[in-house]
Amino acid sequence: MSRSLKKGPYVDPKLLKKVQSADSKRSPIKTWARSSTISPEMVGFIFQVHNGKDFITVTVVEDMVGHKLGEFAPTRKFRRHGGKMASEEAQG
Numbered sequence: 001m002s003r004s005l006k007k008g009p010y011v012d013p014k015l016l017k018k019v020q021s022a023d024s025k026r027s028p029i030k031t032w033a034r035s036s037t038i039s040p041e042m043v044g045f046i047f048q049v050h051n052g053k054d055f056i057t058v059t060v061v062e063d064m065v066g067h068k069l070g071e072f073a074p075t076r077k078f079r080r081h082g083g084k085m086a087s088e089e090a091q092g
Contacts, residue, residue, distance in 0.1 A: 009037035009066070019045060030055060034070030049073035 003010060012033035019042055022029065028046040043062050048055035049069050056073035064072070080086060 009039065010035065011039055012036040016041075028057065031069065034068065034073065036069050038064045038067055038069060040065055051075045 015031050015033045015036050018029050025044045028048045030048045032050045042060045047058045049058050051073045052075050058072045
């Protein structure tokens with residue numbers, strides 16, 4: 001379910017303040033605000049988004065505007081599909 005158009009997109013106020021006060025686009029901005037929507041002011045910045053264990057480096061490009069920061073820092077690690085056939089392939 002998306003956010004109401006009347007309210008507008010959610011951007012964490014602390015994160016927006018860090019973006020506006022950043023001196024250069026090259027220094028990464030660490031954040032835990034995965035639910036923040038990427039706004040046009042964030043294009044070109046490098047963020048380090050926390051995924052629950054590590055910080056994943058995300059470089060914001062123009063196509064990401066409107067998406068959430070958490071979409072680009074996966075929280076689960078896909079190993080592979082299991083089963084009898086997969087284990088036989090791995091061995092042989």
